[in-house]
Amino acid sequence: MATNSFNNFDIPKGGYVAFDAMSLRQLILDRLNNQNVFTDQNYVGSNLASIIDIVAYSYNTLIYYLNRTASESMFTEAQLYENMNRIVKTLDYNPLGYQTSTLSFSATVDTLNAGVYTIPRYSTISINNINFAFNEEITFVKTLSATLEGLDDISTQKLMYQGTYQEYPIYTATGEDNEFVLIAPSINTIIDHFNIDVYVNTVASGVWTQYTKTVSLYLENSLSQTYEIRLNGNFQYEITFGDDINGKKLQTGDQVAVYFLQSSGDAGIVGANAFNNVIVSAPNNLQNYSTIMGDVLSNRYLNTLDNNGLSYVKISNYTSSTPTASAETSDQIRNSAPSVFRSQYRLVNEQDYETYILTNFTNLIADVKVINNWVYTTEYLQYFYDLGLTDPTLQERALFNQIQFSDSCNFNNVYLVVVPKTTDNSSLAYLLPAQKELISTSIQDLKCLTTEIAYVDPVYKAVAIGIYNSNNIFSVTDEQLSTIFIKRQSTSQRDDQSIINDVISVFNSYFSTSNTYLGQIIDVKTLSQQILEVDGVDTFYTGRTDDTILFEGLSLFVWNPDYPTIDKTQISNNVSLQVFEYPYLFDLASLSNKISIYTTQTVQGFSGY
Numbered sequence: 104m105a106t107n108s109f110n111n112f113d114i115p116k117g118g119y120v121a122f123d124a125m126s127l128r129q130l131i132l133d134r135l136n137n138q139n140v141f142t143d144q145n146y147v148g149s150n151l152a153s154i155i156d157i158v159a160y161s162y163n164t165l166i167y168y169l170n171r172t173a174s175e176s177m178f179t180e181a182q183l184y185e186n187m188n189r190i191v192k193t194l195d196y197n198p199l200g201y202q203t204s205t206l207s208f209s210a211t212v213d214t215l216n217a218g219v220y221t222i223p224r225y226s227t228i229s230i231n232n233i234n235f236a237f238n239e240e241i242t243f244v245k246t247l248s249a250t251l252e253g254l255d256d257i258s259t260q261k262l263m264y265q266g267t268y269q270e271y272p273i274y275t276a277t278g279e280d281n282e283f284v285l286i287a288p289s290i291n292t293i294i295d296h297f298n299i300d301v302y303v304n305t306v307a308s309g310v311w312t313q314y315t316k317t318v319s320l321y322l323e324n325s326l327s328q329t330y331e332i333r334l335n336g337n338f339q340y341e342i343t344f345g346d347d348i349n350g351k352k353l354q355t356g357d358q359v360a361v362y363f364l365q366s367s368g369d370a371g372i373v374g375a376n377a378f379n380n381v382i383v384s385a386p387n388n389l390q391n392y393s394t395i396m397g398d399v400l401s402n403r404y405l406n407t408l409d410n411n412g413l414s415y416v417k418i419s420n421y422t423s424s425t426p427t428a429s430a431e432t433s434d435q436i437r438n439s440a441p442s443v444f445r446s447q448y449r450l451v452n453e454q455d456y457e458t459y460i461l462t463n464f465t466n467l468i469a470d471v472k473v474i475n476n477w478v479y480t481t482e483y484l485q486y487f488y489d490l491g492l493t494d495p496t497l498q499e500r501a502l503f504n505q506i507q508f509s510d511s512c513n514f515n516n517v518y519l520v521v522v523p524k525t526t527d528n529s530s531l532a533y534l535l536p537a538q539k540e541l542i543s544t545s546i547q548d549l550k551c552l553t554t555e556i557a558y559v560d561p562v563y564k565a566v567a568i569g570i571y572n573s574n575n576i577f578s579v580t581d582e583q584l585s586t587i588f589i590k591r592q593s594t595s596q597r598d599d600q601s602i603i604n605d606v607i608s609v610f611n612s613y614f615s616t617s618n619t620y621l622g623q624i625i626d627v628k629t630l631s632q633q634i635l636e637v638d639g640v641d642t643f644y645t646g647r648t649d650d651t652i653l654f655e656g657l658s659l660f661v662w663n664p665d666y667p668t669i670d671k672t673q674i675s676n677n678v679s680l681q682v683f684e685y686p687y688l689f690d691l692a693s694l695s696n697k698i699s700i701y702t703t704q705t706v707q708g709f710s711g712y
Contacts (some may be wrong), residue, residue, distance in 0.1 A: 124163035131155050185336030187433040192333075195319050196440040200296035200334040202428035202466040203366035204265040204680070206235050206420055207535045208378070212253040214415045217248045221404040223396070225268040225386040228418045230378055233371050235263040235424075236364060238298050238680055240404050248404060252414075259536040264298055264364055265371040265424060270389045271361040278355035280346035281320075286361060294340065294432075297463075298364035301330050302395050308357040311398035318448045320350040327351060334430065360395055373424050376698045380417040385410050392612075407449060407494070422535065425710040426524050428465035450549045456517060458543060459549070467538055472520040472621045472682050479518050483559060483683050490669050516557045517550070520621060520683045533560050561621060564680060566614065568697050569655070569660030572650045577665045581647070582660050582689065587634075587698045588644045588653070595639035599700040605637045607694050614688035622682040627674060631657040661686070 132155070135144045143149040181187040188198055212220075222241040227234045241261060243254045269292075272429060274284045301314045319330040320343065323711065329350050333476045342361065344353045353359070385408070386392055400407075408416070431439065442458040450456050456473040474483070487495030518544070523534045534542075543556045550556065567582040591602065610617065613630055634643060634657065645658040656675060663670035672678075688694075 122497070123160045123166075124177040128155055128159035131159065140669070181437075182433055184433050187436050188334075188336040191436055191440045194440055194444045195321065196436070196443055197318070197331070197507070198331045198431045198436050199439075199462060199465070200298065200338070200340070200430045201293055201366065202425040203293075203295040203364065204372045204427050205466065205538070206263040206265065206373070206378075206424045207258075207422050207537050208261075208263055208418050208420050209258045209692060211251055211380070211419075212243070212245055212254060212415055213251040213417075215245050215412065219244050220412065221407045222383060222413065222416065223385055223407050225389070226383050226413065227684060228263070228378060228381045228383055230381055233265070233367060233373060233377075234267045235265050235378075238264055238300075238364065240400070240407075242404060260540045261356070262537045262541060263418075264295060265427075266293075266295060266298075266364040266366040268298075268362050268386060268389065269365045270391060271363065273391065274359040274361075276353035276355060276359060278353060278357075280352060281343055282353045283341045283343040284359050284361060285339055286339055286362075286363065287337075288365075293366040293368050295364040295366050296334065299332060299340065299342070300362045302360040302399060303328070303353070304358040304360070304398075305393075306354055311360070311395045313399045314344075317350070320334045320345055323350045323446065325349070325351065327666050339431065340622050347382055358443055360391055369427055371424075372426065374422065375421060375423050376419070377424075377435055378418055378420045380419055383413040383416045383418060385413055389454065390704045418432075423525065425466050425538075431462075448549060449551075450546060451551060456519070456546075459546070460519070460521075467523055467534075467542075468521060469524045469616050470522040470620045470685070474518045474520065474682060476516055476518075478682065479516070479559065482681055483518075486562070486681065486683075490666055515554050517554050518557050518559045520561050522557045522561050522621060522685050524616070527629075534558070559683060561685045562665075562681075562683050564661050564684050564686045565664050566625065566686050567660050567689040568645060568658070568694075569673060570645045570647060570654055570658040572647060573652050577660070577671075577673060579660055579662045579671050583693075584647045584649050585658075585660070585697060586646055586648055587657070588646055589634075589698065589700050590641045590643065591639050591700050591702050592641045592660060593702070597639040602639045602697055602700060603698045605635055606640075606698055607691075608690055609633045609637065610694060611691060614686065619686055621685050622680050623686065624677055624679045625659070625661065625674065625686055626677050627657055627659060628677060664689075 104214050132144050135141050137705045141151060144155060146152060170664045181190055191198065220243055222237060222243075224238065224240050225236055226241075227236045229235075239261075241257050243257055245252055271284075271286055271288075276282055286294070286299070299316075301316075302311050303314055312328060314328045314330050317323055317327070318330055320329065320331045323345065325345070325347050327345065327350050329345065331350075333341045333343065335341050340361075340363075345351050386408075388459040406412075425472065434601050439458060441461050442454060446455040448459070450459055453473040453475075457471055460471045461468055484495050507705075521534045521539075521542075523532050523538065525532045539558055546556055565579075567579075567585070569579070569585045569588055571577045572581070587606070589602065589606065591597075591599070595602075609630070613633070634640060642655070643657075644653045646653045654675060658673060658675045661672050661674055661678065
């Protein structure tokens with residue numbers, strides 16, 4: 104019968120992860136000394152002492168990696184970006200990188216003769232060292248000679264992207280299967296994820312060809328001139344080519360040119376009217392640009408303008424540029440990867456559309472809801488019918504969307520309700536035409552063949568402190584007369600203004616764009632509780648400056664600013680908005696004037712409160 108001759112080790116369960124090299128070395132020495140068999144371990148420089156050091160420090164290295172990765176091996180638990188990035192690679196998910204600011208613009212042209220002209224790709228406008236670039240050729244028609252004309256078509260369909268295009272050193276292929284080019288710029292270089300272009304000069308043809316980006320090479324055939332782009336765990340871009348089974352393979356000696364948009368980050372965000380009739384400049388800092396474009400375009404575009412011709416094209420911006428968006432975090436990847444995997448890069452149900460739009464247009468979109476024809480007719484259109492409109496489709500914004508972005512068919516449509524991000528804290532912001540065009544174009548190749556994309560602008564709901572008068576009658580303008588009366592705790596040493604500022608912060612935080620969303624519940628009870636938790640607040644009431652009515656707790660007015668006399672209500676309990684409704688805090692600037700602090704047991708002459 105075998106017996107266990109191993110010594111018992113007095114080490115707590117899981118304690119092995121706490122060892123470092125020195126503690127493990129000392130443990131080995133103590134055990135050797137207790138056995139009284141060897142003595143060389145106590146002499147520095149002896150062979151046995153050297154072996155012990157090698158074992159201890161090797162073990163320390165292994166423990167370091169164990170501590171770093173043991174709890175990071177599962178998709179649901181990984182927190183380190185490089186581990187999450189590695190895990191989702193098995194799902195064929197490519198994490199999204201940085202997204203630069205975009206600019207809607209208006210363009211004019213003068214002096215040129217009538218004809219068709221093209222602004223070359225990568226052309227820029229610049230002011231105060233802030234640049235915006237076109238990521239494609241822009242073709243326009245000038246109808247009259249030597250006159251000033253507005254270029255409305257490109258203004259409503261195209262966007263400019265903050266940054267300037269850079270040329271990466273040309274790479275020469277070795278001919279391997281799924282060969283990749285690593286784009287590893289300097290640490291301060293910010294690359295826009297969606298503006299990386301790849302051109303290949305094959306040995307066989309000697310001609311430059313633009314390759315097309317694909318979401319996955321596994322979806323491509325052997326002849327597809329495509330590449331897959333992936334942001335790796337070190338925030339470097341890997342541009343992978345095919346293997347002649349999935350995507351065309353690079354041959355030995357093929358040359359690869361990569362152009363990427365280098366952003367200025369948040370410093371590149373501009374306000375409205377930052378550009379006022381600024382001329383466009385052709386790209387002039389790209390070494391191989393002329394040669395590559397000569398092969399790629401091959402006279403496909405008429406009258407491509409040089410700097411002399413571009414001097415007659417002027418750009419202005421009537422709105423602020425959009426915010427930027429950082430690269431996906433581990434948590435964002437955890438939320439997006441399963442949805443993308445389930446969709447298999449096809450947009451079928453509501454969640455597929457919403458995930459795709461929120462993920463790929465993070466710098467444009469604050470929130471989006473996707474609704475079908477049933478919800479559109481029974482809820483959205485019904486909302487306007489309930490307001491008394493005889494034909495909601497003739498409403499101004501609905502009519503604009505129908506003309507610009509919908510066909511004449513009113514079935515098999517997928518309706519997008521989109522709330523855009525803004526940099527100027529606009530309360531009533533709508534997605535601009537060029538932004539809608541960008542989203543629609545991006546979706547075309549992924550949606551079902553029989554569905555069409557249509558837009559529904561959100562119905563904004565203003566929210567303000569408000570309460571009926573004694574006759575239970577109110578107008579939304581009565582919010583100017585409504586006040587929160589806060590009783591300060593008798594033991595509080597805080598001054599009144601500090602308490603008021605904290606209450607304002609509660610409202611500001613609750614209704615910030617990061618916390619509000621389409622169809623949300625306006626949680627009056629939670630909002631009231633947060634006010635009561637402000638240091639120095641004992642209790643509070645909602646009242647009016649022109650009336651003696653008081654309500655213990657919070658009372659709010661909620662209304663549609665487009666129809667303030669029809670769609671209005673007063674709430675003191677939680678209320679759920681419809682899927683196309685979006686709340687915002689009305690007139691934050693004057694909120695401090697609607698909060699009063701008192702210390703006695705009397706409010707507005709009423710005792711007993």
